[in-house]
Amino acid sequence: xxxxxxxxxxxxxxGGSLRLSCTASGFTFSRFAMSWYRQAPGKERELxxxxxxxxxxxxxxxxxxxxxxxxxxxxxxxxxxxxNSLKPEDTAVYYCNARGFSNYWGQGTxxxxxx
Numbered sequence: 001x002x003x004x005x006x007x008x009x010x011x012x013x014x015g016g017s018l019r020l021s022c023t024a025s026g027f028t029f030s031r032f033a034m035s036w037y038r039q040a041p042g043k044e045r046e047l048x049x050x051x052x053x054x055x056x057x058x059x060x061x062x063x064x065x066x067x068x069x070x071x072x073x074x075x076x077x078x079x080x081x082x083x084n085s086l087k088p089e090d091t092a093v094y095y096c097n098a099r100g101f102s103n104y105w106g107q108g109t110x111x112x113x114x115x
Contacts, residue, residue: 002026002104004096009109012086016113020081022096022106030054032100034072034079038092038111045095049081053100063089086113 008020020036035050049060049070058070067086072079079096091113096106 002098002102004098004104004106006094006096006106006109009094009111011112011114013115014086014088014113016086017082017084018086018111020083020094020096020109020111022079024077024079024096024098024104027098027100027102027104029077029098030074032098032104034070035097035099036070036079036081037095037097038090039095039108040089040092043092048094051079083111086111088113 003025005023012018030053033052036048037045038048039045047061048064049068051058051070051072055072067084069082092111093108094111095108098104
């Protein structure tokens with residue numbers, strides 16, 4: 001049974017940093033592209049960052065370029081999102097996604113950026 005488990009969310013002040021982590025199980029992790037999405041209250045879920053199965057190709061939403069970094073460790077079945085220079089508008093529930101011949105979602109982790 002495929003499962004994605006996010007961790008690392010919390011409350012941080014503007015300008016601060018957080019590192020989100022997603023641990024996968026139940027499927028062949030390296031064969032899946034991994035992404036982080038987020039959904040703010042009253043808004044649609046949006047793609048934040050993605051990374052290919054081998055980890056060599058990444059893509060980012062314009063709003064987070066230069067501030068967020070996605071990485072993966074296929075030996076540990078994990079994908080991380082390092083978030084720096086956080087802004088109040090980054091406040092959202094962040095979801096881990098695995099996309100291959102199937103599509104899997106984590107339960108989400110809350111990130112709140114506020115002073």
